Amino acid sequence: MKLLSWIFAAIAMLLSASLYAQQDYSLKHIQKPILLDGILDEPHWQQATFIDLAWEVEPVEGIAAKLKTHAWLYEDGENLYVAFKAYDDNPQDIRASIRDRDDLWNDDNVIIMIDTFNDERTGYQFYVNALGAQADARMTDYGSWQEDPSWDAIWDAKTHITDEGYTVEMVIPFTAFRFPLTQGNQTWGLSLYRNVPREVRYQYSNVKFDYDIKCSFCQFDKITGLKNAKPSKNLQLTPTLTASRNDVRDQNDDWQKQDDDIELGLDIRYGITSDAVLNATINPDFSQVEADAGQLDVNTTFALFYAEKRPFFLDGADTFETELFNFVHTRNIADPDVGAKITGKSGDHTYGVLYADDQQSAVILPGDQGSDFAVIKEDAQAAIASYQLDYGTRDNLGVLVTSRRSKNYYNNLASFDGATYLSEQDQISYQVAYSDTENTDELVSDFALDKQQTGHALSVKYERDTKAYDLVASYKQVDKDFRSDLGFITKAGYNKSLIGAGYQWYMPKGAAITDYWLNGDFDITYQQDGDRLEREVEIYAGLEAVYNINTEIGFLSREAKYISRYYDEKWGSLWFSGKPYGDLKFTFYGRVGERIDFRNAELGDSLYFNPGMSWDYNDHLQFKLEHTYSEMKLDDALSFRVNLTDFRVNMKFNMQSMLRLVVQYEVGKFGESPLAVINPISKERDFATQLIYSYKINAQTLFYLGYSGNGYAEDDEQHLKANERTFFTKFSYAWQL
Structure with a gap:
């Protein structure tokens, strides 16, 4: 009897494993459109491919979903049609607002991947x-899951x-994405999701994910069909008109009008094939409409990072990304006259080429203890080329080449990288790179650089990632003369070794605390001449709980x-985020301890905190407030104290029309001689405002009308003085032919 019991148990386990294995679906072809109104009353929805989102992904992986969610899919040769029916016993608890594009992550939502x-x-x-x-994004998983919502x-x-x-x-034209043009049926990976933010965040899917498997794509279900899918050449022409007027206040407090700037431009997007796209731009509008989030540029010796937001560079940007170094940061291409690029994927081969004529070159000069910034005011040509080969189950090899050249300067870089799965x-x-640079005479004299600079960079990283624990070990080396002038490399002349580990515990369903963790790492860094630059230990403990609470405490000890x-x-540090009410979210990061005061080259008492709040007052009105406070004292004498407030109001009249107000206010106090008997204090205040009305039919057809202004005050001046103001408008319209 015991033998029979073991046999039946083994059979049951095998049946269970096969029952929850990857599912295969057949995508129906139905030659009928829908009236797009969100109401599933077309009879042919019942003929579409049906998929049940039966599994919970979060907070407990692999159990039956608490709420029913059904989906239907079909195609008509030109579009992919998707429908969801998200059941809820208490629809009054549904959380959602009328939002700008790509700003719905905390709402009730559904997703097709x-x-x-x-x-x-x-x-x-x-x-x-x-x-x-609506929101959309590109995903990649070459060792770690990455999402790019700028697409x-x-x-x-x-x-x-x-x-x-x-x-x-949902109606998604086949021109919206790339896919191979093949004879007969195609097979795609498919995962559907539903997010339900309540006392905790629930997520449901058609896929029963196993978190002990590092990859997500390889667990997607498969859907086969699309025999009739014939992507068009997808020619899109987007003419753009931008106009601005800039006024500057002179020494006599009079406003001086600068030249009006009116520019016409044209963006072209052409699908050469179903899996390759040409982007070209003539007299491009590379202006950035919305102000960057405020950052404190105080007590740091390295350049601050600002993300790319310009549409021409964002389309296909992941083609030029590598895992271990940021060798392509297109914000370094500041003011081009023309630009063109081709990006594509054919089978196991991914490739991209980008070229732009730039009116100047912005250059980051890296060092082992800080970085400098310079501008070369010469017309320059920037070029980038990349290629990646996918092989095996999930392995890859890649090559990247970048070049920027002007009359008296050049920087060339070549890189080879790859990833191999052991299990x-x-x-x-791993990644290796070589750079070759010739500097202008001004760079040589101003920054004490050699006329010619060459150097290597190397990075190797091992990761083990399971549901319960993770391990990491890495080594990175960058020569002091290595430069990536089209990338974002701020540190050079060092080598760094790191080991780290973490463990995560999961609580049973229904517990107030859903999971908690402990992780830490040790790293040591040496200068290129062999002197130790840094030795650091850090450890963190955190938890997730009801009310969408995520909190973590940490401690760091560093000899630098x-x-x-x-x-x-x-x-020591503390991070906290939570949503005590459905429409109100709080965040907080704080840090207190002893840090280097770089202004005075002394160890000081540092206090830093960064609280934030977002509040959806109703479906149309949203407030966001963030404050940053940073203080440094030396023996109780003030070295600096800086406050930065960033306040934003979004008023959405409907899904297309929005009014946005941005206010940024910074106050800084600086001790001129904190170690002296007398420590005079200087004071600076800066103020920036921006008011923008936008009307967006889609991501490329839009209208902006706005105003921005800046002001300042020094020392004991009581009133802020406006010193610059700008009026601007932008119009673009996307024709798809």
Whole structure:
């Protein structure tokens, strides 16, 4: 009997494993459109491919979903049609607002993710919240899951809230994404999701994910069909008109009008094939409409990072990314006259080429204890080329080349990188690079650089990632003369070794605390001449709980070299985020301890905190407030104290029309001689405002009208004085032919 029991148990386990294995679906072809209104009343929806989102992904992985969610899919040769029916016993609890594009992550929403090349490495995702706001993103998984929400496609969706929950209809043209043109049927990876933010965040899917498997794409279900999908050449012409007027206040407090700036431009996007796209731009509008989030540029010796937001550079940007170094940061291409690029994927081969004529070159000059910034005022040509080969189950090899050249300057870089999976949980990634630079005479004299600079960079990283624990070990080396002038490399002349580990515990379903963790690492860094630059230990403990609470405490101990002296830095930190009410979210980061005061080359008492709040007052009005406070004292004498407030108001009249107000205010106090008997204090105040009205039909057809202004005050001046103001407008319209 015992033997029979073991046999039956083994059979049951095998049946269970097969029952929850990857599912295969057949995508129906139906030659009928829909009336896009969010109401699933077309009879042919019942003929579409049906998919049940039966599994919970968060907070407990692999159990039956608490709420029912059904989906239907079909195609008509030109579009992918998707419908969701999201059941909810309490539809009054649904959380969603009328939002700008790509700003719905904390709402009730549904998602379709598709791996159109079935390579289990790249894909697209399309989000819709319960009120019809849209978001989209590109995904990649070459060792770690990365999402790029800056990618924007032209597609449409509508929703409808009912007594049973809400329903969604989506129409996604095949021109919105890339896929291989093959004879016969295609097979895509497919994962559908539903996010339900309540006392905790619930996530449901059609895929029963196993967190002990490092990759996500390889667990997607498969959907086969699309025999009739014939992507068009997808020619898109987007003419752009921008106009601005800038006024500057002179020494007599009179406003001086600068030249009006009116520019016409044209962006061209052409699908050479179904999997390769040409982007070109003539007299491009590379202006950035929305102000960057405020950052404190105080007590730091390295350049601050600002993300790329300009559309021409964002389309296909992941083609030029590498895992271990940031060798392509296109914000360094500041003011080009023309630009063109080709990006594509054919089978296991991914490739891209970018070229731009720039009116100047912005250059980061890296060092082992800080970086400098310079501008070369010569017309320059920037070029980037990349190629990646996918092989095996999830392995890859890549080559990247960048070049920037002007009359008296050049910087060339070549890089080779790759990733190899040793098992479902273990991966080794690596990258080597070489750069060759010729500096202008001004750079040589101003920054004490050699006329010619050459150098190498190397990085190797091992990771083991399971549901319960993770391990990491890495080594990075960058020569002092290595430069990546089209990338964002701020540190050079060092080598760094790191080991780290973490463990995570999961609580049973229904517990107030859903999971908690402990992790830490040790690293040591040497200068190129062999002197130790830094030795650091850090440890963190955190938890997730009801009310969407995520909190973590940490401690860091570091022996760091600055100039020629060593300092013992120690500080503790606290991170917290939570949503005590459905429409109100709080965040907080704080740090207190001993840190280097770089202005005075002394160890000081440092206090830093950064609270934030976002509040959806109703479906249309949203407030965001963030404050940053940073203080340094030396023996109780003030070295600096800086406050930065960033306040934003978004008023959405409907899904297309919005008014946005941005106010940034910074106050800084600086001790001129904190170690002297007398420590005079200077004071600076800066103020910036921006008011923008926008009307967006889609990501490329839009209208902006706005005003921005800046002001300042020094020392004891009581009133802020406006010193610059700008009026601007922008119009673009996307024609798809």
